[in-house]
Amino acid sequence: MLMDNRQEIVRLRVNGDLREVGVPVHYTLLEALRYGLRLTGSKQGCDKGDCGACTVILDGRPTLSCITPVWEAEGSDVVTVEGLATAEGPHPLQDEFDRNGAAQCGFCTPGILCSAAALLERNPSASRQEIQEALGGNLCRCTGYTKIYDAVEAAGARLAETAAPETEGR
Template identity: 80%
Template sequence: MPKTTDIVRLHVNGDAHEVGVPTHYTLLETLRYVLALTGTKQGCDKGDCGACTVILDGNPTLACLMPVWEAEGRQVVTVEGLAGPEGSHPLQDEFDLNGAAQCGFCTPGILCSAAALLERTPDPSRRQIQEALSGNLCRCTGYAKIYDAVEAAADRLQSEEEEAK
């Protein structure tokens, strides 16, 4: 009789988890229904919308298309993991201040795509921001305020870094 459940070992937002899951679960289903990390959204569930974007070893990845086993041995960061001990991530603050979220469903995925961009490219051009977010659908905002917020967060992160020097 083939196994229908098994133990998966995951690193999510710095925590190590060892949990039992149905063998056919995706990373998204495991995050939401096993680890109760419901910040990552289940949208189209077939790789179109980007709502389920998480950061896997530094790269934005769609959790809905990833068999959970493929995430073993890799670092997963979800929207819940963006805030640090000092408080929210500058991206989250700037999304708030710029009115970059309306219904908010796409926001966790967009924050993850944007956070991965700023890790790699601390001072992105508008064009680079557009490209980095081109896999995330937002039906409310028209994107302009989202791009503004990412630019503002990049500025803030850079000035924080300057001060730290």
């Protein structure tokens, strides 16, 4: 076995910022985010691709960062839960999770927010079934999912409203 703990510099575009970070060459994207960049929002759950707690958005697609070698993310756009809010305030999803009581222990929440944000970016008017399918890879052991689906639906409605041009009104 290769006994090599050498670190190398990896260049990552995370939440819009170009970051350089030294990591052991066999780090996953999740380890680079959490232990290299101190972005601890993305969670280390099962750490083998089952639970979805580590979900980040890689080039627009929800991706499991715990089984993505960090080098595979070089040259891609990474969005983590830390990148969803703007200077104006929380992302509508985060606001609706708060209003709907969609988070309990909160461990699965960052991953679910990333899966849901990627869905609503593509399709703010996603149906209940499309929401369920999009969150099919995120396990939550507290809520029973109902309030999560409610929150995503409500956030989608808000995003669809802001996206629709006002001139359509009569």
